[in-house]
Structure formats: C-alpha cells, structure tokens
Amino acid sequence: MFDQSHRALIAKNEEADICIIPKMANRHGLITGATGTGKTVTLQTLSETFSEMGVPVFAADMKGDFSGVAKSGGNKESVNKRVEEYGLKDLGFEYKAFPVTFWDVFGEQGHPIRTTVSEMGPILLERLLNLNDIQSAVLALAFKIADDNNLLLIDLKDLQKMLQFIGDNRARFTTQYGNISPASIGAIQRSLMQLESQGGDNFFGEPAFEITDFIQTDQGKGVINILAADKLINSPRVYTTFLLWLLDDLYESLPEVGDVDKPKLVFFFDEAHLLFNDMPKPLLEKVEQIVRLVRSKGVGVYFCTQNSSDVPENILGQLGNRVQHALRSYTPNDQKAVKVAANTFRPNPKFNTEEVITQLNTGEALISFLDEKGAPQMVQRAYVLPPQAQIGPLTVAERDQLIKSSFIFGVYEKSIDRESAYEILSRKQELLEEERNRAEEEKERILQQKEAQKALLEAERAKRAEERQRKADQGFLGDLMDQVGKSATRQISNEIGRTITRSIFGALFWKKR
Secondary structure (H helix, E strand, C coil): CECCCCCEEEEECCCCEEEECHHHHHHCEEEECCCCCCHHHHHHHHHHHHHHHCCCEEEEECCCCCHHHHCECCCCHHHHHHHHHHCHHHHCCCCCCCCEEEEECCCCCCEECCECHHHHHHHHHHHHHCCCHHHHHHHHHHHHHHHHCCCCCCCHHHHHHHHHHHHHCHHHHHHHHCCCCHHHHHHHHHHHHHHHHCCHHHCECECCCCHHHHCCEECCEECEEEEECCCHHHCHHHHHHHHHHHHHHHHHHCCCCCCCCCCCEEEEECCHHHHHCCCCHHHHHHHHHHHHHHHHHCEEEEEEECCHHHCCHHHHCCCCEEEECCCCCCCHHHHHHHHHHHHCCCCCCCCCHHHHHCCCCCCEEEEECECCCCCECCCEEEEECCCCECCCCCCHHHHHHHHHCCCCCCCCCCCECCCCHHHHHHHHHHHHHHHHHHHHHHHHHHHHHHHHHHHHHHHHHHHHHHHHHHHHHHHHHHHHHHHHHHHHHHHHHHHHHHHHHHHHHHHHHHHHC
C-alpha cells in the first residue's frame, strides 16, 4: 500500500513509516530470518506493493500458501487487529485481491512452463546433472556436435539420443573434437535417467516459455506470477537450476533500460541457500554477473533465506534493500550468524542491532532500504504491514477457475514434439541398421557360396582319391583287366557293327534279284 505521500509503505513503528523507493527497488534485496518469523508474509506484502506500483512479480510458492494473494483478505483476526492498531484504514488500507498467474513445471497447479535443452545450455545443465569437469567437457562437446550438424536439442530424449550417437561413433568425432570418454557418456546418461525419474523431463519441451509472459499488467496492477514449488522443492537441484535459467533468460532477453522510475519486474528467489550449495565456481561467477548486470534491464532480484551468510559476499554486497526477521542464537554457529547479519546494516544509535535481532517478534523486522541517492538508510526496527490479500492458500476449485480464466490459458497446456535430434538420429540409425543388415546378408550369401564351392571341390577331391585308392588296391591285374575289358568291349562293338552292315546289304541284294 502507499502512504499519504504516495510512497510505497512496507512497515511502521511508533516513530516513522518505512517506505521503499520505487526507482531503487531494482537495486536488489534480501529477506532473512528463522523459520516462522514472518518471511512469507513479508514476501507477500512486498509483492502486493510492487503489484500496486504496476510492477509484475515472480515468486515461488514453497508451501502452497502464497496463492491467497489472488483473493481479498481479512480472513485472519491477527491481521484485523494489526490494521486497527496502526490505523491503516485511514491511510487507504483495504482488503483486496491482486492479479495472479499460476505456473507449474508439472502442469498440475498452473500453466506448464518449459524450455528446450538448447536454450538451457551446457553450463546450467551440468549443475542440474551434477557432473564433474570431464563429464561437463563431454556434455559441452555434445552441444557443439549438435550445433555443427544442425540437430535441435529440445527435450531429454534428444540429448540422450545425441549422446548415444556420439558414443557409437566415438572414433569419428575424436579426431575433430578431442577425446570422448565412454565412461563419461555413460555417467551423463545415468544422470539424465535420474533427472527424468524426478520429473525433470516435464521441464524440457515445447512450446518453450516466453519470458515476456511474466511481464504483464492487469488494469494498471502488475501481475503476480506464482510458481507452484511445493513438489518441485523435493528436487532442490532441479528447483534452483530452473530459477537460475529464468534469471538468465531475463538477462539475455530483456533490453537495456538503464535507471528507471520503477522496476520492469521483481524476481523473488526463495530458499536461496539451496542455490549456492556446492555451486561450481564458473556458475557462481555467472550468477554474480547476472545479478550485477540485470539491474540495468530493469529487474530487481530479492533473495529469501534464513541467514545472510547463505549468500556469497560478492552477491550480498549488491543487495541494497534488507529485511531481517528474528534469528535464534542457540549455538556458536547461530551466534556467529547473528553477528554477521548485524554487521550488514548501517547502525542505529537507538539500539544494539546484534541484540535486537534475537528479540524480534513474529512479523517484526530490522529494515534498511536505499535512499534517493542509493545509499543504505539507517536500520529501523518495525512491524511489516499485513497483506491486503488473503493469508493462506486458495481452494483447488478457486485456483482452477483462475487458471482457466487466464489470458494465456491454452498457450502452453498442450506439448508439441516436432522433428529434432531424436527423430533425425533414429531415422539415420534405422537406415544404418538396414545397410548393416543388407551387408550382413550379402556377406552370408557370399560365405554360403564359398562353402558350397568348397564342398564341391572337396567332393571331387574325395572321388579322385577314391579312384586312386581303388586302382592301388587292384594293382597290375586291375590295370590289365581294365585294358582287356576295354579291348573286349571294342571287339564286341565292331562285330555288332559288321553284322548289321552285312544284313543291310544282303537284304538289298536279294531285293534286286
């Protein structure tokens, strides 16, 4: 909501109103605090405020209770008391709903949201698949070979088929692209199967998500885009890689706008500690670059986590707008976290920041926003204003009704599977298989022909050997008998011929007489 000077009012204490300056909202921010201290409500209040500014918002719904922002509030007695206590109605506070678009990687609680394997790229994929350096290099080669051969990598089966093709033709690619380890290909394939079993295949495909669908307004209010993450968070690596891809897509797609009066989009990254766990250095450097430069695209990034120490220092230094809820100090590590958090604020002489952090009530926070010149304001202890929309989830029927009435309903609901690497390589593999089968058949025919010729030669050799053996067994008498037999045969044949001749001439002679 806004105060009487039309400033974006976020929190109040007895002495002052705590407001965020719209043109400084894209200087990024941080919301921290222990579980149950009010981070989610703060996120909702900030989202509503940005929406009223006309700024679209993206936020992940980790517990499924953020959807109530689409319905008018007043359903909590504690909220009603806070409104009365602060006299918020005199400032224009009213319970109301905000425009919302629901998204879901699995397509169950919102519009499906997908990207292609090529658009995600090998750097983010290697984190998603948890690959080592050698495996990452092989994955990068697979993308390079696919590009060089005009093969589209759209979904997981495209990448799986591409890796299989490279493995089957490894010798052919090694001389051109370098050594390709079969063990690495096998490891990547196993990681892809594991990702598929976690539902990651839902994330890759077409129609691919258009990032401009996040940047929408409805009757002057920014649309709050809510990602259903209660199921997605069961696969933390998928969740964080997905959000990194969204952030990277924003950075790559949006034009430079420089300093603007208000952000074009505010991006809330909840459970940020999951993002930086075991993040490889090249990817961390890429995230640092995106966070540093995406501000010039008009995008504000707000990380939500338990401790400020969850965020690397190079990124933490870029988060100018801070909301710190209570931290508990039970262990030495907790005490260290409290001290680190206190040191990130500009001190207020009215209280000891380190002590106050452990004493804050639910909904109360230490807040420091940037001033008009971009410098951190002195930290203030204040209560975050209650949301104007409902606290808690919508019913399934209410959510479904909003999904079906959305302006993009039907755009992403039906997946498309066009010809890509899988189909092309499968067809090529079938042709090669047919050629191999024909070659095998021809080879078998030639082999059979040779075997038949060999058998015939063997039979002739056996017959000649048998004849030689027979003659050897008969000796000289056998040869003589053969000659006598042949001579007798000739004599008998000659005698028969003479007898026939005499008979013919004798018959002719008697006929003349």
